[in-house]
Amino acid sequence: MADQKLRFCTTDDGVRICYATVGEGPPLVKALNWLSHIEFEWHSPVWSHWWEELSANHTVIRFDQRGSGFSEKKG
Numbered sequence: 001m002a003d004q005k006l007r008f009c010t011t012d013d014g015v016r017i018c019y020a021t022v023g024e025g026p027p028l029v030k031a032l033n034w035l036s037h038i039e040f041e042w043h044s045p046v047w048s049h050w051w052e053e054l055s056a057n058h059t060v061i062r063f064d065q066r067g068s069g070f071s072e073k074k075g
Helices: 038-043 048-055
Strands: 005-010 016-022 027-029 059-063
Touching: 016 038, 038 048, 038 059, 048 059
Parallel strands: 027 059
Antiparallel strands: 005 016, 016 059
């Protein structure tokens, strides 16, 4: 499976939000669960096969919501 690339963007109020991209092709953004941690999901036996399949033909974009995973809660 290809390696995901972790990056950060900053909100207007200064909070850093982590997002991951993998694959090439039309963008496909994953909607949030009630909790998120993009690194745990990446290696999860529940989710990892989905990322591998979807990233074969798409740029899969996932993110940690504010206060979850690698994203900050406050700026």
